[in-house]
Amino acid sequence: MPPPDLAALPTPSLVLDEARMLRNIHRLSAHAQALNVSLRPHLKTAKSAEVAQRLSGGVPGPVTVSTLAEAEVFFDAGYADILYAVGIAPNKLKRVAALRARGCDLTVILDNAVQADAVARAGVPALIEIDSDGHRGGVAPDDAALTAIGGILHQAGVLRGVMTHAGESYNVSGRDAHAEFAERERAAAVAAAETLRAAGLPCDVVSVGSTPTAHAARDLSGVTELRAGVYMFFDLVMAGIGVCDVDDIALSVLTTVIGHQPARGWTLVDAGWMAMSRDRGTAAQAVDQGYGLVCDAAGRPLPDLIVSSANQEHGIIALRPGTGGTAPDLPVGTQLRILPNHACATAAQHGRYHVLPAAGGALQTWPRFGGW
Amino acid sequence: MPPPDLAALPTPSLVLDEARMLRNIHRLSAHAQALNVSLRPHLKTAKSAEVAQRLSGGVPGPVTVSTLAEAEVFFDAGYADILYAVGIAPNKLKRVAALRARGCDLTVILDNAVQADAVARAGVPALIEIDSDGHRGGVAPDDAALTAIGGILHQAGVLRGVMTHAGESYNVSGRDAHAEFAERERAAAVAAAETLRAAGLPCDVVSVGSTPTAHAARDLSGVTELRAGVYMFFDLVMAGIGVCDVDDIALSVLTTVIGHQPARGWTLVDAGWMAMSRDRGTAAQAVDQGYGLVCDAAGRPLPDLIVSSANQEHGIIALRPGTGGTAPDLPVGTQLRILPNHACATAAQHGRYHVLPAAGGALQTWPRFGGW
Numbered sequence: 056m057p058p059p060d061l062a063a064l065p066t067p068s069l070v071l072d073e074a075r076m077l078r079n080i081h082r083l084s085a086h087a088q089a090l091n092v093s094l095r096p097h098l099k100t101a102k103s104a105e106v107a108q109r110l111s112g113g114v115p116g117p118v119t120v121s122t123l124a125e126a127e128v129f130f131d132a133g134y135a136d137i138l139y140a141v142g143i144a145p146n147k148l149k150r151v152a153a154l155r156a157r158g159c160d161l162t163v164i165l166d167n168a169v170q171a172d173a174v175a176r177a178g179v180p181a182l183i184e185i186d187s188d189g190h191r192g193g194v195a196p197d198d199a200a201l202t203a204i205g206g207i208l209h210q211a212g213v214l215r216g217v218m219t220h221a222g223e224s225y226n227v228s229g230r231d232a233h234a235e236f237a238e239r240e241r242a243a244a245v246a247a248a249e250t251l252r253a254a255g256l257p258c259d260v261v262s263v264g265s266t267p268t269a270h271a272a273r274d275l276s277g278v279t280e281l282r283a284g285v286y287m288f289f290d291l292v293m294a295g296i297g298v299c300d301v302d303d304i305a306l307s308v309l310t311t312v313i314g315h316q317p318a319r320g321w322t323l324v325d326a327g328w329m330a331m332s333r334d335r336g337t338a339a340q341a342v343d344q345g346y347g348l349v350c351d352a353a354g355r356p357l358p359d360l361i362v363s364s365a366n367q368e369h370g371i372i373a374l375r376p377g378t379g380g381t382a383p384d385l386p387v388g389t390q391l392r393i394l395p396n397h398a399c400a401t402a403a404q405h406g407r408y409h410v411l412p413a414a415g416g417a418l419q420t421w422p423r424f425g426g427w
Numbered sequence: 428m429p430p431p432d433l434a435a436l437p438t439p440s441l442v443l444d445e446a447r448m449l450r451n452i453h454r455l456s457a458h459a460q461a462l463n464v465s466l467r468p469h470l471k472t473a474k475s476a477e478v479a480q481r482l483s484g485g486v487p488g489p490v491t492v493s494t495l496a497e498a499e500v501f502f503d504a505g506y507a508d509i510l511y512a513v514g515i516a517p518n519k520l521k522r523v524a525a526l527r528a529r530g531c532d533l534t535v536i537l538d539n540a541v542q543a544d545a546v547a548r549a550g551v552p553a554l555i556e557i558d559s560d561g562h563r564g565g566v567a568p569d570d571a572a573l574t575a576i577g578g579i580l581h582q583a584g585v586l587r588g589v590m591t592h593a594g595e596s597y598n599v600s601g602r603d604a605h606a607e608f609a610e611r612e613r614a615a616a617v618a619a620a621e622t623l624r625a626a627g628l629p630c631d632v633v634s635v636g637s638t639p640t641a642h643a644a645r646d647l648s649g650v651t652e653l654r655a656g657v658y659m660f661f662d663l664v665m666a667g668i669g670v671c672d673v674d675d676i677a678l679s680v681l682t683t684v685i686g687h688q689p690a691r692g693w694t695l696v697d698a699g700w701m702a703m704s705r706d707r708g709t710a711a712q713a714v715d716q717g718y719g720l721v722c723d724a725a726g727r728p729l730p731d732l733i734v735s736s737a738n739q740e741h742g743i744i745a746l747r748p749g750t751g752g753t754a755p756d757l758p759v760g761t762q763l764r765i766l767p768n769h770a771c772a773t774a775a776q777h778g779r780y781h782v783l784p785a786a787g788g789a790l791q792t793w794p795r796f797g798g799w
Contacts, residue, residue, distance in 0.1 A: 065518075065519070065522075065799055066516060066518065066799075067799060068799075099739060099740070121701075121739055121740045122740060123437075141685070141697060141740045141741060142685035142686045142695060142697075142741075143685065144438060144683040144684075144685050144697050144759075144760070145683075145759065145760045146437075146438065146683055146760065147437070147438075150437075165686075166686050167686050167687070167759060169758065169759040169760065170685070170686070170759060186688075189691075191688075191695065191738060191741055191743065192685075192686050192688070192695050192741070222738065311516040311517075311518055312516075313513070313514040313515065313516050313542070313564075314514045314537075314538050314539055314542070314564050315539070316558075316563075316564070319561075323514060323563065323564050325513065325514075325516050328706075328772065329493075329775060330799075332704075332705055333704055333705035333706040333707070333769075333772055334700075334705040335705070335707075366563060366594065367471055367493055367771055368471070368493045368494060368513045369513060369514075369563055369564070371563065386541065387516075387517065387539060387541040387542060388516070388517045388518065388541065397705075399739055400700065400705055403701060403776070404775070404797075405798075406797070406798050425701075425776075425778070426777075426778050427437055427438075427439060427440075427702075
């Protein structure tokens with residue numbers, strides 16, 4: 056039976072299954088505790104004070120953000136220990152300083168001397184970003200630039216430590232492969248910390264993490280904190296590389312059937328890419344989920360039925376290419392729920408979560424924000 | 428010289444060049460006038476009352492929308508003649524009726540008898556969607572369902588006419604190919620109208636359009652109105668199929684350089700897919716523009732420089748694969764502007780336009796909205 060309240064929602068709407076989310080949160084918290092590291096959840100996926108509250112039993116802890124807008128909102132919600140984990144642009148330092156002046160312990164990251172000079176002048180604490188997998192930014196742990204940047208920061212008293220993120224771990228599948236990337240993160244960050252310390256520079260913080268590596272890490276000796284973001288909701292990309300099961304995905308988009316093209320095997324719905332995002336993160340995986348996997352209104356997957364293509368406000372539902380059998384009969388007006396490829400991208404298309412509460416009872420509405 | 432105000436904007440920010448937009452608006456208005464059809468601009472790209480105002484010299488005219496949220500906002504802004512051009516879901520009819528009760532002449536579209544029954548019961552005027560190119564929804568003009576649906580609507584006095592949209596025209600390049608799709612739209616819509624009239628049913632409205640076909644149409648005999656949306660801004664997808672030049676693109680995302688990976692030829696910026704959207708609409712075109720074409724802060728394209736990959740808040744800028752030469756030196760702090768693949772998707776990631784006014788002078792801020 057579909058939860059009765061869903062039928063009254065406008066479509067498309069973003070639905071959050073709180074019980075699944077709490078299970079996901081507990082899973083990573085327990086793993087971090089077993090590994091003896093602090094967890095610094097990344098709030099870029101959730102962008103919601105209500106979700107943040109459920110990460111740490113209502114007591115604001117350390118968090119990670121991807122925009123200064125997130126830093127400002129979460130500071131106002133009581134989170135004072137914030138890492139802004141995108142390389143700092145010098146033109147953002149005035150806003151960073153304003154937030155720090157209000158009492159926020161906001162730390163930035165950087166990987167070059169131009170940023171370090173600007174950050175030192177502004178007196179803002181920083182971590183040096185380390186490149187552990189060639190994914191994006193960061194200084195290689197054996198690059199002479201590391202101690203040069205560290206020196207600039209230390210002279211101004213703002214060197215806090217190092218951080219890395221193995222974004223390439225998203226491109227491999229299975230616990231062993233992710234554990235290998237977790238060890239790369241650990242080894243690179245710890246090597247960089249040792250290089251700094253050997254040069255007489257402080258390095259209190261050694262921060263690592265991505266959702267795949269955080270769950271697979273077996274040993275984090277030398278690491279002080281772990282970061283991850285999408286783990287609270289999970290998504291088809293994470294299921295596709297074996298970090299979670301499809302049944303762990305806490306986020307879905309409620310939609311309504313508006314028509315059919317029987318000769319082409321199509322069912323048309325009112326959730327297009329505006330509701331799902333244009334993210335096609337499963338396209339390169341073993342199982343391509345199109346623009347999302349289709350479930351009934353109760354959240355049970357309908358085998359091999361995916362959103363095979365999408366326009367702005369139209370989704371076309373069809374059997375996955377190569378699948379035998381026929382698509383189920385889904386009359387006009389039928390409500391469905393679509394699991395997203397990428398929770399960060401899909402959630403960003405919506406202004407609120409419609410929450411199925413873990414304790415049961417009526418749907419709740421939790422606002423979410425966007426922007427920079 | 429970059430416009431001086433841009434340097435003060437936070438990054439990433441959405442920039443709109445009003446002079447280019449006005450030129451684009453004038454071009455299609457003049458073409459519609461020459462073809463002797465009414466233009467019903469689609470506001471799904473703009474979602475802004477200020478942009479809408481510039482479509483028709485400040486006098487609200489007929490418009491098209493893709494969500495009921497758009498219908499409500501534009502009705503409140505003075506637009507009373509609105510076509511909601513996504514197949515109506517029965518659960519939306521209460522909201523449609525409420526808007527009509529307030530005086531909005533809102534018309535819906537549909538392509539099946541279940542919808543027609545619901546719409547007839549609700550007393551809401553409708554166009555029958557015609558399938559002219561196999562792209563998505565619609566009844567084939569020679570399908571017996573056409574007059575059956577028309578009959579249901581006419582009995583309730585709510586049959587207004589027919590409409591079609593050749594979405595497949597986006598997948599072909601050049602004016603001749605688009606003119607052929609324009610003729611397919613015209614022929615299918617006019618044939619459907621004639622079938623309805625021959626059955627004794629009224630068909631006052633014969634509505635066609637997509638941005639490629641609207642610009643390429645040579646003759647629209649029998650058509651009463653033309654629809655198009657992205658034409659006001661244009662984008663790299665439209666330039667890639669020859670509907671506009673790159674210099675016509677009115678929308679860009681302002682970003683700041685935050686770092687480099689010289690060994691990989693990468694420049695990192697603070698505009699990732701959150702600012703650009705995940706749309707990769709040029710991936711299947713002759714020239715793949717990655718996540719966008721890079722310009723200097725004044726809006727001049729930097730040859731062959733694209734956003735080659737993107738994470739949530741990071742863009743990686745590099746030369747287009749296969750390009751000789753070296754990338755320009757873009758120091759940390761440099762501001763750049765990125766032209767989008769798909770204006771509808773990129774604009775949707777932002778809450779406001781920062782407008783370079785056609786008349787010169789200080790930047791203006793025009794709010795835009797989203798949601799359903």
